[in-house]
Amino acid sequence: MGETIQLEDCLGERFIGAGASDARIEIEGIPGNALGAYLDGACVEVFGNAQDAVGDTMNDGRIIIHGNVGDTAGYAMRGGEIYVKGDAGYRAGVHMKEYGDKRPVMVIGGCTGSFLGEYQAGGLIIVLGLEAGRKGRPIVSNFPCTGMHGGMVVLKGDAVDAGILFPPQVDVRVVDAADCALIAPFVRNYALFFGADGDDILQGPFTLVTPLSHNPYTRLYVAN
Amino acid sequence: MSAQNRIPSGIDYLPPLFQVIRNADRCIDCNVCVKQCANGVHVRDAQTGRLSTVDELCVDCQRCVCFCPTHALQICEAPNRYRPNANWTPQIMRGSYKQAGTGGVLLSSMGNPNEQTVYWDKLLINASQVTNPSIDPLREPMETRCYLGRRPTSVMRDANGAIDTSLPPHLELAMPMLFSAMSYGSISLNAHKVLARAARELGIYYNTGEGGLHQDLYEYGENTITQVASGRFGVFKGYLEAGAAIEVKIGQGAKPGIGGHLPGAKIVGDISRTRMVPEGSDAISPAPHHDIYSIEDLRQLVMGLKAATDGRKPVIVKVAAVHNIAAIASGIARSGADIIAIDGLRGGTGAAPTMIRDNVGIPIELALAAVDSRLRAEGIRNDVSLLVGGSIRCSADVVKAIALGADACYVGTAALLAMGCHLCRNCHSGRCNWGIATQQPELVKRLNVDQGVERLVKLMRAWNSEVMEFMGGMGINSIEALRGNRLMLRGVDLNESELEILGISYAGR
Structure with a gap:
């Protein structure tokens, strides 16, 4: 990793780290929209909240947010990892995709807004809902996984029992943590970055959401 | 069978x-x-x-x-x-x-074939007689070179009082035409090669469309516009860096307001690699960009693209011509975009629902005139260049578009004709006998790239000579002096509203 850049008293500056490939960027304060857009390998760590479009179309690298993020975090991300200690807004992971050896991962410690994983075409989204109970919020709001046709969403707990409604084109299964081994390294990363107990988080059931088809919207057309 | x-x-x-x-x-x-x-x-x-x-x-x-x-x-x-x-x-x-x-759902290809008002055909171009002599383009200099991008609004000086000659990034075109977006996937790799090589030879640009940039074509980057659409297929930093400009696709004239959907069956081999979509998985480009709900949001995408490319690439925002296009363009001009591309109702496509293609949007002539008038009225016309397409069929359409206010024209269908397309309008079948709108290797091979380049270069050069002929006739020796010069146009068969929107007089006035 190249040089380390430290930003202090950040207050809404947009596009920090756009397209960066070889640096470590540490931010005190609150960066503005599109933090780490098109990120291409750099590591960005924010000791505070972040705003909308964190990691927009990011290709590689890692973003760690010690707080909450706004809407459309991880829009169309194709590679790399995003860790959010707290909550995410609307449309987290919209259009997340994967290709070849690129398989993006987004871990959200708190709850997310509506349209989580909309049009998801690849990658792994993990939502832990760690303080959902205290906040009296569902782990995800309305319409998660709408248009999902690739990748995987894992929610901590039994989301079906909790009344979360999923669209018909996805398969929803409640599994033991043991059946969810692939999330363990990322949950342990989360625990490491934010000082949580990974083993504790990995206890109990998880809800695994996968698409039924990679071609959910094959519409019947007739040549005219 | x-x-x-x-x-x-x-x-x-x-x-x-x-x-x-x-x-x-x-x-x-x-x-x-x-x-x-x-x-x-x-x-x-x-x-x-x-x-x-x-x-x-x-x-x-x-x-x-x-x-x-x-x-x-x-x-x-x-x-x-x-x-x-x-x-x-x-x-x-x-x-x-x-x-x-x-x-x-009825599916069609290429532009709307129905009988409709083609305003180009109702516009007539001026020529000098007696006073203000015409110019002979064969013997006198005639400039069709043009530049697309933001113009500085005032003279800036440095600390020593010297004029600051640095400009925002521009595209330089040897002639006021460039090739419109057609994705690799909708057309063959050979067709893309023809566009790329012809663009280089002509000193203009071609546009990748939203299907990414094939690895073999990175070498033509200086003549490439890379497109970013809602699905962000094949978009990564190297792709954004590869071209001379970046185009944000909001809409397309043949299917305004709806998204694109390349079925998984067509995502194979190089198309999968270029779009960075796994083989067999659908590539869904939704109708909206899910992070754009306002001009401010558009500005964020535009400025983000600039930030990722150190501000070295002009950014184009492409929209379909729709009812409130003047207000929309005014917003885009304030979004930080350098160029606005407007695609008209009659624009082509590799596949679009017939009903949408034939019924949604407005003609490019009216949209262009409305946008140019609005941007001038608001004093922001020089903040952006205007590109128009859908459809530009010949050099006369180019001249009329420029006189109505365009800086340059996107040419799509005409470029395909140069490669052999006979407008059978069956691109969606994937069995293009001319090797253009197909991915079947035995059909793709039919498009001879060398011959295609030669023919496309000839077509564009022929258009450009005709453009110069028109200019000479009007006594204009620089394409820049024709831009928005609506006095050079008169209308026939047009009603009062049409004349008013087009900002021209009836022939005889």
Whole structure:
């Protein structure tokens, strides 16, 4: 990793780290929209909240947010990892995709807004809902996984029992943590970055959401 | 025989639109027609050995007609017709039968073929007579070079008082035409190669469309515009860096307001690699960008692209011509975009729902005039360049577009014609006999890249000479002096509203 850049008293500056490939960027304060857009390998760590479009179309690298993020975090991300200690807004992971050896991962410690994983075409989204109970919020709001046709969403707990409604084109299964081994390294990363107990988080059931088809919207057309 | 060759009978039967006529005296039984037709129209009977035709499968692409060595073939309109009805046209009746039989959404290719008002044809260009002499472009300098991008609004000086000559990034075009977005996937790699090489030779640009940039074409980056659409397929930093400009696609004239959907079956091999979508997975480009709900959001995407490329690439925002286009363009001009591209109602496409293509949007001529007037009125016309397309068919359309206020024109269909397209409008079938709108290797090979480049370069150069001829006639020796020069246009067959929107006088005034 190249040089380390430290930003202090950040207050809404947009596009920090756009397209960066070889640096470590540490931010005190609150960066503005599109933090780490098109990120291409750099590591960005924010000791505070972040705003909308964190990691927009990011290709590689890692973003760690010690707080909450706004809407459309991880829009169309194709590679790399995003860790959010707290909550995410609307449309987290919209259009997340994967290709070849690129398989993006987004871990959200708190709850997310509506349209989580909309049009998801690849990658792994993990939502832990760690303080959902205290906040009296569902782990995800309305319409998660709408248009999902690739990748995987894992929610901590039994989301079906909790009344979360999923669209018909996805398969929803409640599994033991043991059946969810692939999330363990990322949950342990989360625990490491934010000082949580990974083993504790990995206890109990998880809800695994996968698409039924990679071609959910094959519409019947007739040549005219 | 394959599924395409199973022709239903009874209530689902649709009589052929075309009749293939073989002149038996000329036919030398050489089998070229059989080999050339990927639709299986020409067949040799296994028993009798005789050639016959399956007219129902003919799409009128003219491939067999062109390649028959003795010109023994003709394709004519089939004589059978439904009872004539000016309201229930045969097209509408056939569409109803198809939908009743399949329940499918009607799908079409290329631009709207229906009879409609082509305003270009109602605009007439001026020429000098007696006063203000015309200029002979063959013997006098005539400048068609143009630059696209933001113009500085004031003279800036440095600390020493010297004029700051640095400019925002611009595209330099040797002629006021460039090739419009056609994705690799909708057209073949050979077709993309033709566009890329011709653009380089002509000193202009081609546009990747939203399907990413094939690895073999990175070397043409200086003449490439890379497109970013809602699905962000194939978009990564190297792609953004590769081109001379970045185009954000919001909409397309042939299908305003709806997204794109390349079925998983077409995501194979190099297309999968270039789009960075796993083989067999659908590539869904939703109608909206899910992070754009306002001009401020658009600004965020535009400025983000600039931030990722150190501000070195001009950013184009492409929209379809729709009802409030003037207000929309005004917003885009304030979003930080350097260039606005507007695609009109008659624009082409590799596939679009017929009903959308033929009924949504407005003609480019009216949209262009409205946008140019609005940006001028607001004093922001120089903040952006205007690119228009959909459809520009010839050099006269280019001249008229520039006089109405465009900086340059996007040319799509005409470029395909140079490669052999005969406008059969069956791109969506994937069986393009001319090797353009297909990914079947044996068909793609039919498009000879060297020949395609040569023909496309010739076509554009011919247009450019005609543009110079028009300019000389008007006594104008620089294309910049024609831009927005609406006094050079008069209208015929136009009503008061049309004249007012176009900002021109009736011929004779």
